[in-house]
Amino acid sequence: MNYSKQYRPLSYWGRINAVWYRHARVYNSDFLSNAFPPFLEPLIFLAGLGIGFGAYIQTMGTVNYLLFLASGIVVTSSMYTASFECTYGTFIRLEFDLIYDGMLGAPLSPSDLILGEVLFAASKGWLFALAVLIVTWLLGIITTPWSFLASFIGFICGLMFATLSLWITSVVKNINHFNFYFTGLLSPMFFFSGAVFPLENLPAAMRYVAEVIPLTHVVRMARAFCIPGGIGWYLLSDLGYCLIFILVTGVMALRGLKKRMID
């Protein structure tokens, strides 16, 4: 039986876009309280660490300390925003508010919901990285025009932590378990990713651990675009790591969450 165009589901991208649009609409519906923190956070960070430590440390290696710090925290807020969105946010939509149940009554599949969610979290990652960059541009800390490209590293960072977080969400039964993820995984990652101090002088064992941490690779890429002369072919291995990481955790997240969405 053939039905008119009216009863055909949207195309693949149309469906993912519609899911993305839902999240964006919710985000925009409280624009003021959602728009300030991404700008405020880097300011607090740069003021706290920059003014405090900055009085003692002028350069980190060959780079001015403020520039080192600012270029390091471009993507850390992307990590946190994508992680919050895809842990607490997703869990509440899945288990408490039954938003996904409602959406699955429309012509959308579970993987549409998951991919839309990942893309939205990555978009937030881009936006948060851009906010940090705007603040550092205005303060005159980051000056190279290439630094605009670092915002897209925020997008990649958002993808990585969205897929990782969704995978974790797919196995979590109790919302409080996310505490382990944030304090046990993300906090140490923040410090041992090279965001606030360089990895070169760490003990060898810890340097290897740092190379396994996903955040290290996006911090390195983002910094390369923010520091004059930082761009080089060596970044391709970081990009490769990110792509593989996104693919593997993404497949795990898809498999786990589909099971929770379809009885």
Next chain:
Amino acid sequence: MDDWAIKISHLNKSYGSVMAVNDLSFDVHRAECFGLLGPNGAGKSTAMKIIYGKALPNPSRETTIDILGYNPLTDPLTIKAFSGIVPQEDNLDSELNVTDNLLIYARFYGIKGAAAGRKIEELLHFMELEDKAKVKIRHLSGGMKRRLTIARALINDPLLLILDEPTTGLDPQVRHLIWNKLRDLKSRGVTVLLSTHYMEEAFQICDRIIIMDEGCKLLGGPPQQLLKDNLEEHVMEIYSPDCLRLDNTVWGKWPGLRHESFQDTTFVYSNNTQELVQLADSLPLTSYHVRQSNLEDLFLKVTGRGLNELQ
């Protein structure tokens, strides 16, 4: 084009060791209102979820599911594109207001801009929610949420409307409003599949029903017909905390009367009211009344009056 909207046969679904749906078969005509009746845990919701791909049936060669020519295992999106789903729990988007809920949902079907605006206005009017257009979901009453959920399911002008207990927990006014709207939709050619445990609801709006229990179909047909075929016309309810007096020595004298007891009430069935009144007169009764038997009696007769562990 054939006349069937839904054709289901030999459908099975188990959760662990529990058979939620057990060899279920039923067909629904186009533009018919079809009711699934049964106590909580009878498998009504599960059967509905399978129709739109939210639950997967047990794999079996014998099972066939045909929803307007499509199979939910291979084409769930197409089925959802021409259907409207009203789930049992309200799952409106609590982070958005009434209009935005419909706007976002319209987008899932590719309805945007002015077309979406017109449709939303029409639906808010249809479900009598015009003055709630900008209200947050958490400020709506249960009846309003339910009406909005139905409005949401109508955003694509569905050919098939699936409602899981649409009026559970609602007051009589809202219930009657929803029944009217469903009759209206049916007259416009929409096929309606609903589940309920309100017998009056089934009687009021369903053309045909099936009664389910523990995943199995027990009876099926038009409600009036089912009553006529399976139950005496009248029933007398005798309320007495000490039912013991109505023992076999009493029933032995009234061989034509069927009776059963449930908690403190004894139900006596007959096609002859005279007989029931004579029985009442012969007993030292203080509290009884004779009435027409209804679908609820039939429901309780076939599903049993006791509670099962899922209720």
